Amino acid sequence: MRYLMQVRIPSEAGNRALRDPQFGERMAGLLADIKAEAAYFSTLDGQRGAYIVVQFDDASAMPRLAEPFFLWLNADVTFLPVMRPEDLGAATPSIRAAVQQWGQT
Structure with a gap:
């Protein structure tokens, strides 16, 4: 599964x-170690930040990905599951089923 890591780096640590x-x-090196598919650097909540795309299927991978940012940069890290357009396309049958069952008002 693909995730967007939001990494907020406090000013002092940054x-x-x-x-x-x-x-x-x-x-x-860190981005290579975590096998980042993409990384974008910007601001996040008024601090330095990064948006990093990673992929993993087991929740036990989260510490391996987040700990370097915690330890090195004193960062806050959030994982958000995300879909590519083809993932959304594959989800169409379940979306239609949900609309059929729950979308009637």
Whole structure:
């Protein structure tokens, strides 16, 4: 299953991390280690942030993915399940069934 990781990095921890000349290399290594499908950096709730797409099927993978961000960047991490367009297409029969059963007012 595909997830969007929201990573919010507090300013103080982010400032400290960015002072490291190896920051870019470390981040690239971390993204490779967690097998990120995509990573986008922006702001989140007024702090530095990242939106990272990962895939896993077992909830026990969450610590492996989140702990580096907790430990290195003192980050807040949230996992949101997401679908690609083809996933939404595959869900069409169950959506129709739900509408049939629950969509009548």
